[in-house]
Amino acid sequence: MSLLDKAAANARILTRRELATLLEWPDAHELFAAAYEVKCREIGKRVSLRGLVEFGNICEKDCFYCGIRKSNTAVRRYRMDKDEIVREAEWAFKAGYGSVVLQSGELSSESNTVFVEDVLRRIHAFGGDDFGITISLGEQAEETYRRWREAGAHRYLLRIETSNPTLYARLHPADHSWTDRLECLRTLRRCGYQTGSGVMSGLPGQTTEDLAADIEFFAAEDLDMIGMGPYIPHKDTPLGKNTALSPAERAKRLELGLRMIAATRLHLHDVNIAAATALQALDHEGREKGILAGANVIMPNVTDIRFRSDYQLYEGKPCLGENPVLCKGCIERRITSIGETAVLNGRGDSPRWEKRTSAAKHASIG
Ligand code: SF4
Numbered sequence: 001m002s003l004l005d006k007a008a009a010n011a012r013i014l015t016r017r018e019l020a021t022l023l024e025w026p027d028a029h030e031l032f033a034a035a036y037e038v039k040c041r042e043i044g045k046r047v048s049l050r051g052l053v054e055f056g057n058i059c060e061k062d063c064f065y066c067g068i069r070k071s072n073t074a075v076r077r078y079r080m081d082k083d084e085i086v087r088e089a090e091w092a093f094k095a096g097y098g099s100v101v102l103q104s105g106e107l108s109s110e111s112n113t114v115f116v117e118d119v120l121r122r123i124h125a126f127g128g129d130d131f132g133i134t135i136s137l138g139e140q141a142e143e144t145y146r147r148w149r150e151a152g153a154h155r156y157l158l159r160i161e162t163s164n165p166t167l168y169a170r171l172h173p174a175d176h177s178w179t180d181r182l183e184c185l186r187t188l189r190r191c192g193y194q195t196g197s198g199v200m201s202g203l204p205g206q207t208t209e210d211l212a213a214d215i216e217f218f219a220a221e222d223l224d225m226i227g228m229g230p231y232i233p234h235k236d237t238p239l240g241k242n243t244a245l246s247p248a249e250r251a252k253r254l255e256l257g258l259r260m261i262a263a264t265r266l267h268l269h270d271v272n273i274a275a276a277t278a279l280q281a282l283d284h285e286g287r288e289k290g291i292l293a294g295a296n297v298i299m300p301n302v303t304d305i306r307f308r309s310d311y312q313l314y315e316g317k318p319c320l321g322e323n324p325v326l327c328k329g330c331i332e333r334r335i336t337s338i339g340e341t342a343v344l345n346g347r348g349d350s351p352r353w354e355k356r357t358s359a360a361k362h363a364s365i366g
Pocket of ligand 1: 059060061062063066067068069070104105106138313
């Protein structure tokens with residue numbers, strides 16, 4: 001039995017060496033096709049949509065790779081007000097997106113906690129339990145996570161960026177702790193969130209072994225959702241200055257991002273995996289390619305175009321001038337063009353999470 005067949009037949013049995021072999025599989029198309037088959041079997045030929053609202057770019061952190069890090073004075077800062085955020089979430093709801101994702105830079109003040117709580121309550125009031133609310137608001141105290149969960153959020157994305165603490169330390173200032181971030185992920189799970197994380201691929205100094213270890217990390221933490229993207233340098237950051245990618249490097253970076261999706265699908269089988277917008281920044285059809293390599297979630301941007309260009313974690317972000325109505329039509333056409341169906345009016349929860357919660361229910365009934 002070939003390694004691809006072995007991975008497709010049994011979830012979560014590969015060793016780190018075997019994961020590295022998948023990541024370097026000689027025929028990329030063969031790798032993607034095997035992962036896509038697993039995606040179709042586990043999830044169907046369906047893509048879940050989440051309307052993405054990037055509601056603020058003010059951040060207390062200073063990650064060396066990020067375009068909205070607090071030390072970047074070249075960026076114009078913004079924060080939408082509550083009415084604007086709720087209006088965009090409502091637009092996504094009415095457009096049939098089964099979920100919304102609220103994302104911003106990291107802020108840890110009590111006033112921010114209350115602000116987000118209010119927004120979540122208002123969205124939950126019109127969307128009810130059938131409208132998914134994912135938040136991605138960084139590292140917070142357990143009490144904050146609990147308050148946001150009670151206010152209506154039920155999924156949380158917190159990317160670990162790399163499972164290698166030494167590499168993490170090279171990408172962040174000394175007061176950014178990999179261990180604290182890991183602890184936050186575990187706290188989110190305890191608070192009852194569907195928990196998502198992810199990494200960047202193509203980082204300076206990162207090895208295939210590191211990426212294989214990242215996939216092992218996803219399995220060990222039993223994550224429900226994975227959001228990964230290729231690293232794309234931003235010129236106004238310590239890591240990205242003077243490192244613009246050549247066309248050949250962009251193609252290589254895209255392929256590595258797709259290989260990560262495929263190897264992750266082949267190892268984990270039943271999690272949600274996003275085809276990140278960063279893939280599209282590298283290739284006009286990057287997100288479709290992500291789906292065909294095993295991803296099953298796309299997050300069309302519903303943020304007002306007045307703000308979009310100010311929320312650039314990396315350079316070359318696509319669709320900066322495309323309003324949400326155009327984005328919706330465009331993304332549905334793209335999904336149909338590869339023989340997949342966009343799921344409308346469904347939360348698109350992670351199958352992994354559904355299995356875990358239904359097993360827990362049965363155990364408590366039994
Ligand atoms: S990566 Fe996130 S936490 Fe780090 S500076 Fe950017 S927005 Fe802030």
